Amino acid sequence: MKSGEMHLKRRPVGVPVAEDFALVSVDVPPPGPGEVQVRNLWMAVDPAMRGRMSDAKSYVPPFVLDGPMEGPAIGEVVASEDPGFAPGDLVFSRLGWRELFNAPAGALQHRVRGTLPPQAYLGFAGPTGLTAYVGLLRIAEMKDGDVVFVSAASGGVGSIACQIARIKGHKVIGSAGGARKKQFLLDTLKLDAAIDYKAEPNLTKALAREVKAIGATGIDVNFENVGGDHLQAALALANKRARFAICGMISQYNVTDAPTVPRNLTMIMTKSLRLEGFIVLDHMDLEQQFLADMTAWYEAGLMRQAETVQDGLARSLDAFFGLFSGENLGRSLVKLG
DSSP: OEEEEEEEOSOOSSSOOGGGEEEEEEEOOOOOTTEEEEEEEEEEEOTHHHHHTSOSOOSSOOOOBTSBOOBOEEEEEEEESSTTOOTTOEEEESBOSBSEEEEEGGGOEEOOOSSSOGGGGGTTTSHHHHHHHHIIIIISOOOTTOEEEESSTTBHHHHHHHHHHHHTTOEEEEEESSHHHHHIIIIISOOSEEEEGGGOSOHHHHHHHHHHHTTOSSEEEEEESSOTHHHHHHHHHEEEEEEEEEOOOGGGTTOSSSOOOOSOTTHHHHTTOEEEEOOGGGGGGGHHHHHHHHHHHHHTTOOOOOEEEEESGGGHHHHHHHHHHTOOOBEEEEEOO
């Protein structure tokens, strides 16, 4: 059978461009012993994929040149040579960027066909949601009365972090780029305050203004996705002993010169702050509790999936490029089935 795959043709320098990639057609044979054949229904793209396009050492290996890239995907089993899987099973894998594939059974995880839509397992009920859950509840140790600031709050992880914090009863301030995204934070996610950072000449002053407007003296938790001036603003407005969950630094991923570093790092000492970076793969022990909570919140109408969807593998690069141009709202997904 034929399958489309998106390959990495060359390693990007700075912002990735279409010429760095190639859409190819490959033959997929029947699955061998112990293998399962899966047709992907949905795949997701996220900023962390940019790091794997370079050959720098990281917590996961770089993508192989002239081979299919990888990323989270939800698919349906079409043939199986392993007793643990049967045609029709819904499965999660990290073998996105392709339409059809064979894989060892150990590379797949069953997912329930229940009240959650399949693509939810790539969003609030998937690694994206688990990242938000871990960052707030384990890394930042969110506690009663905390004021929470989330950067890139309209993105895949940020929008879920905002909702978790709201469900837990906290005041939440979010930042996003553009008037449409700001209104999404206020009208859809029901945040207490929102900042359109593109309209603000000084992000630190804007955050101070919103902190004051909600009757707070500062922030107690920062869920950081952006870095640069966002992290600088969070440090400036942090209350004593505030906790920072450092999830990402998307403002720095495509830089080709010196990165932008906050100029007020001494506040880490003077305010007794705790900054901790994390990788969600180190916290999979929380997955079952996370899935139970997310399912309950979704069924109660408290959790919604914010998503931007592209149709077909040929549009997968549009989804990926949209992460860096600011066009996406919520989780960036590609519908393949």
